Amino acid sequence: MDWLGLHFLTSMPAHGGMMLHGTHNPVLIVLAYVVACAASFATLSIAERVGHVDRVNARLRWRALGSLCLAVGIWAMHFISMLSFQAPLDMHYDLAVTIASLAIALVSGMVAMEALGHPRLRVSQYLVASVCIGLGIIAMHYLGMSAMRSSATQYYEPWRFAGSIVVAIASSLTALVLAIRLRKGSGTRHQLLKYGASLVLGAGIVATHFMGMWALQLRVPDDMPMEMHATGNSLQLSLTIALIVLLIIAGSISAALADKKLQAKERDLARVNALLSQLDQARASLQQVAHYDALTNLINRRGFNQIFAERLTEQKQAHGKLAVMFLDVDHFKRINDSLGHDAGDELLKVIADRIRGATRANDVVARFGGDEFCILIELENVEEARHMAHRVMAKMKDPIALNGRRMVMSTSIGISLFPEDGETCDELLKHADLALYQSKGNGRNTLHFFNESLKTRASMELHLEEQLRHALTEGQGLQLYYQPIVDLRTGHVAKLEALVRWQHPTQGLLTPDRFITIAETNGLIADLDNWVLRRACQDLAQLCDNGFENLVIAVNCSALNLAREELVQEMDSALKEAGVAPQRLELEVTENALMGNISNTVLLLNEIRKLGVALSIDDFGTGYSSLAYLKRLPLDTVKIDRSFIIDIPKSPQDMEIVQAIIVMAHTLRLKVVTEGVETPAQLEFLSEYGCDFVQGYLFSRPVPLETLKPLVQQLNQRQPSQLWPSTHLLEAVEMTVGQPITEEGLRETEHPRPDRFRSRPQR
Structure with missing residues (x-):
């Protein structure tokens, strides 16, 4: 049976003849296998290059080179294997047919590289490509076998022929899968996988050839003389073809490896450039962050x-x-x-x-x-x-x-x-x-x-801050002065307000306006308030021992100190150390300090009230004066600020304000203290409208503890009707404070009071 010019052996020919079975030279078989493996490795390497090249022209060049390597490798393997065939016949090969088989191999190689040029193949594409490549290899193989010229007639066993086609297609499919899978990767393991895949593919290519040779049957006439011919020419020709093909393949592999290294360097260079670009951007961002304000975009x-x-x-x-x-x-x-x-x-x-x-x-x-x-x-x-x-x-x-x-x-x-x-x-x-x-x-x-005076003042304040810190640390120089607060019902001294003074080593006695702000600015106010609290409790204990068991001492608390949770513990500790009942202590806070954070303030004041300490709001009327807030606060006393008293009775408006504050405080069941009382007319007005307590220079300046005792005793000897100062009382006060006093001097109109500083509580 003939098909496509091939003779298939279905039964022995009727006209007789003898069937020959040839042998193969094992050296040339090994050489053919080496060529096939080299061609497979070159194909895998070039397929890897095709998958990594981005430029179209470069991809076309690599695909062409891959087609050439695959084609000449398969063709050389086939031709060397044919030369290894030995039979007792005079054989030679038709050059034109041999070249035609090489052309078919080139077409198969082009189909293979076209398939490998795609980044990903579907299953159907794998099958179609492997069939096309496999049929091309089979066509090249059997055309190359038909180039063999001898007196024998070539027949093919059909099943073995079909098996060679299956092997060719299976080998092509395996080659496609391995080539695409091995296009990505690096390192020793990847290289070993490529070597192993090359050996497998080389074996598949050789198996395709020898499957076809196994299907070959040679029939010679009976009268044909048989003789073996020398194999020297076949070996020499095979080595020559193998050398040429291996050189081509080696050159291609070298080019692929060199391109891989070059591309790796280019990638590294691109990565370095990208990193440098990112560093430049990061540097610019850091420059922006470091030198510009994110909110306003102004420089910082x-x-x-x-x-x-x-x-x-x-x-x-x-x-x-x-x-x-x-x-x-x-x-x-x-x-x-x-x-x-x-x-x-x-x-x-x-x-x-x-x-x-x-x-x-x-x-x-x-x-x-x-x-x-x-x-x-x-x-x-x-x-x-x-x-x-x-x-x-x-x-x-x-x-x-x-x-x-x-x-x-x-x-x-x-x-x-x-x-x-x-x-x-x-x-x-x-x-x-x-x-x-x-x-x-x-x-x-x-x-x-x-101007230079600002610098001088700043330098002085810095020096004062250092000295104040030393005074607080060593407990030297700071003193407490006390100003009596008179109960208008009894005419006796009911309370004392503790006011801090500083006996400076060079500047003499300093009032709070010289150092309170320095203490607040430099974080010393808490220590200063705590010192005043402890000293006041100690002095109160001493007064109790001297027969003044009912006196209450009012201590001022700064707005900054009022925000400290430790204040309650410090007050409790000071009272216990001095052995003083909490009811004998009153804490004065300014109106503005109370309103700074009303929720937290209410909680803190409630804790203080639990100790038994009374609470007084100082400078009332100068701040928010909110009844909604006032009724929420756990207060005992309201102290009317001096600014509302100073112009009474000349200012009807101030008189109405003071009267309204007194009525409001009594409505809320609060006691009223009026400070800054300096004239009998002011005292008479406050007494008429029901003020509870008064405080001011009409009765006494702030005095130290050792001067305070005789002064309080002298003031307590009067009846309520004797509150207005007489000549006898003025003389007693002069003797107490150590300097002459006139009714005009009681107001101190020429010099502001030293006990206030920017609406701060008296210290």
């Missing part, structure tokens, strides 16, 4: 200091002038407390835009944190800085819409000048801050230039 303190140093160097060389402006938004904390921090942040953005709008393009605007801003400007004269500050203040006064409200903010500004006020950045910034401090201390919403 670090960025300002860098620019400031550069500008300062330039102006020194050019003999120019600079101005440094510190700006602080007045009462900004109220916005955060009332509307929340988000509203505060929005307000800061608006303020930053307005400051930028008031400055020039070359001016430097920075936010140092919170509500503090700084401006650096170059100027020709001082008036430029003043005009700039006024522009900023005017911009700030424009209404701002925030959370459905329209509000007007103001700012305090401090200015220092280069070179007048300093030669370095630190000096100029420090001096601008001192000027800002003066602006805030003088009522806010104003500007001040630095």
